[in-house]
Amino acid sequence: MSVDVIIEDDRWGTAGLEALAERAVGATLRHVGLEPEAWEIAVLAADDARISTLNEGFRGKAAATNVLSWPSAERGALAEGMRPDLPVGDPELGDLALAFETCVEEAAAGGLAFDAHITHLVVHGTLHILGYDHVRDGDGDLMEATEIAILEALGIADPYSGNGSGGDGKD
Template identity: 40%
Template sequence: MLDIAIDADPEWDSSDWGALARSAAEAAIAESAFPQLGRGAREVELSIRLTSDEEVRALNAEWRGKDKPTNVLSFPMSEPDELADTAGEGPELMLGDIILARGVCLAEAAEKSIPVEKHAAHLMVHGTLHLLGYDHHDDAEAEDMEAREVRALARLGIEDPYGDRC
């Protein structure tokens, strides 16, 4: 079973963030190397916090040494071998935490002329893939992660956010 803990500051509007977070996480997991996550007897959990730019700036400064807000932060709590061994029973597997910054998310959605919910879904997919061990430190990793994001977003009926590339 997949359990999503969602915590949204009051400034985030009244959208159904819980349903969106579940759909985004499930789509990302389905496009990962671990599509079995959340389908076995072992419980799998991740948390998503929708918060202010100020809180994200502080976390970004503390954990990444960058004193500015960013759109999404991910804090993985599981190792790849734990992710691969989820079909059977065992203790709950905590994937980690995803944190989205409201102001950055709103500004980016406006810049792309898309609803904030679509952009937040993209950021949740991106964050979930980070929790599953994907990254974009080099071109090959970035291409793989981006392709997984695009496929996951297609599952949600969201167009390719990278479609404007040359």
Template identity: 40%
Template sequence: MIDLTLDVQRASRCSSLPPDEKIHTWVISALSSQREEAELAVRIVDEDESRQLNAQYRGKDKPTNVLSFHTDFPAELNLPLLGDLVICAPVVEEEAKQQGKSSEAHWAHMLVHGTLHLLGYDHIEDSDAEIMEKLETSLMAQLGFADPYTPLDEAG
């Protein structure tokens, strides 16, 4: 069992945000084979805050679905603090509609995806993207969701 300390901050006007219990479940699933103890924050925001952070840290002047801010402590400190996830609720909701997914499935995917980034996974190189996507697909299946990378015309 993973000992997870999770701080969920709701700074969004969206009314259809997932409950803390589901956020906890989705984060735990991504941590399941990686950590015994973890601490992180999930901040749910609107477009303005997401745009500002995305511009400041990634040089992209637009809101984005999820930003991951990994802590950079030396490994020898052995601290459980992973970092912070910032999720833009309106972007996640719009992407779910565009991709023909349930809101819940897309929220789960964004939390799994962001948590994997905090664990050191990335998708910059094709080989790394393949590893990360396979893991995401497996975790989503364990949570009862379809492959998040299946194109709409194949999803059925």
């Protein structure tokens, strides 16, 4: 597996993001039935200002958010609550971007370990890249259950119970 981490904001340097991203992406890919070694994801570690600019440019929302994702292809399920089809062909799955200040603030506000919160956000973003979403209720239920199972396998508590790494609720 190739997780290419690009650090734009030096504050990410001490967060151990490379190892966290490798672990989270690998666990997510294995959970959905993909061999991690066959796939690639890029992760941009930026600040809130950069994420706000990206969020406005791609989503029309001029505000920072914790994680953004750009799949290399549309992979969403056609029927609500169904798992998206697994990707085939091109090993490049897509890109993620994380906002430092927002992630720090969310972890602190929730009394969460920063590494657990970042792991959750990378799992969440990777699922988006794989076609999971939470716009429709059934899709949201599936995505949440999938996140919980992946995080549990990583030893991280349910982020939606109020005792875990904190749900993102921003995208």
